[in-house]
Amino acid sequence: MDKFSHLTATAAPLNLANVDTDKIIPARFLKTIKRTGLGKDLFSALRYNDDGTEKPDFVLNQAKYRGAQILIAGENFGCGSSREHAPWALLDFGIRCVIAPSFADIFHGNCFKNGILPIALPPEICAQLMADAALGHNARLTIDLENQVVVRPDGTKIPFEVDAFRKHCLLNGLDDIGLTLAHAPAIDAYEAKMPAWQPAITGV
């Protein structure tokens, strides 16, 4: 996983509530055995016409947002399925940070596993950032994870909350599995005490 510490980039405004994971990446694009290459299908239905041509009014099709690395969205972003293809598609497009009033739980967790920082901020703050984002690449936002602030184009600093453990993992690009395996003796001890009634799945 790539580290995340500091990001200064263009933010794209996507002022829609309840953007679900089917909207982020429709199921027909999940037939892959890879994590990469999904960026071209990100927001497919919003982004392309039926004949495959781009919809010029969709935000990520506009020249000033093609290089956006931050997305500002409506409440409950990422609701729906557990597909990690959603953050993979965002990442493959180049998005490293999503700011919204709220996120769905599974999507929120999946972002951290892929070096994407989801930031939840009150709706009125998101509205200000949405207005900043509407200015395009003349108004870049800075995300400072170490100090937990979003810096607006006018220099105003907006503090945000982030889970300390997840912050630590993002800042250092840490692999959870390696961390957990350091506790292997505790897992072995737990397994040694498991109830006898719980059957193993054998003989399939």
Next chain:
Amino acid sequence: MAGTTPRTLFDKVWDSHVVERLPDGTCILYIDRHLTHEVTSPQAFESLRLAGRKVHRPDATLAVVDHNIPTSDRSAGIEEPESRLQVETLERNVVEFGVPYFPVNDPRQGIVHIIGPEQGISLPGMTIVCGDSHTSTHGALGALAFGIGTSEVEHVLATQTLLQKPAKNMLVRVDGTLPPGCTAKDIILAIIGKIGTAGGTGHVIEYAGEAIRALDMAGRMTVCNMSIEAGARAGLIAPDETTFAYIAGRPYAPKGGALEQAVAYWRTLPTDAGAQYDKTVVLNATEIAPQVSWGTSPEAVVPITGAVPDPDAEPDDARRAQLRRMLDYMGLAAGQKLAGLPVDVVFIGSCTNARIEDLRAAAAIAAGRHVAAHVRALVVPGSGLVKAQAESEGLDKIFLDAGFEWREAGCSMCLGMNPDKLTAGQRCASTSNRNFEGRQGPGGRTHLLSPAMAAAAAITGALTDVREFS
């Protein structure tokens, strides 16, 4: 302290699975059962392989194919190359890593959330995960069951644990008796309509009350299945005699003395008197009518007697934009009545509603009637065993005589990863769980409802109040 502070069902299952609590409160949570399928596992197995890691407990893992497979005759294999590659990749992985597997032509194959309970693999008090958000289904047994992403699939494969912080407790109590014509599906759609798609975010929902207690296990699974549509990663129902009777005799369930020991433990799981919930919502079942969704979010739901709302009445900009987009996508107008809206396709299936009880409810409406001439209607059983049971009861004949298609088990038109999908503009009455844009096929329009309501729509060719069918 355990034993002195009253605890909820969720607290008890959580506490008994904490391997270690890290200084910041993150827990290493032990996972008893890991179910896996072809779509969300290939990248996880690939990463294990690259890191030289093994599956920690193959005997706590079960793999099955469900999302991608055709529901027509499968003896000749899978035609679609990308789907075939995912299935073949899973088949290579289960051999390489020694994971138990139900292949496509095994009679036990089916939708992962149907077969876990059906096989007695999902049991009360367990932690159960799967790379699929509808893992919440298994909470109907009193298990803590939730969907995970592929990185977490890999984490569970490698360690049999997850790094988690406890969710908050939410109680949804449904008092009273459900009126005739209403089902578990109507209960959960009414709940989502009331609390919204983010109403349960950050929480685990425990469903309780007279109307929940009265449900059979299939109904409880339907309710817990759609917890994620209310934003909750997991939904739970306390195990009781209905649960224990369901489990007894299932292939992988404990037997004899082990079952007695297990039941004695399971009886300790229900929430203690006086335990606190962070949030409580109460519904009266007597006020629930058959539900139908009109929009592209599961919260966009009304009774079949209702009408499409007016976006102009919504004060919030982002929400108003979403409502307008919904009406545009669904081809509906503000104020339009739902009853009588013509449908092109009817889908009876999915992990929400493809158990034998669901098929019986649909067959009871279909018996002696015929699907409207302009409608394509599919019945897709949740597993090979559900299909066999239905056939032994003659339900297949009822459906076929009525003009329904009788298919093989799989996820099918719930998400259109296999050839069963809507074409642009088609309107579908569906017993599945999500009505998102393009969910059942690009441009397809989904109306969520119960199996009986779906069967009624197939017969009349339009959204119909099933209570009008006597």
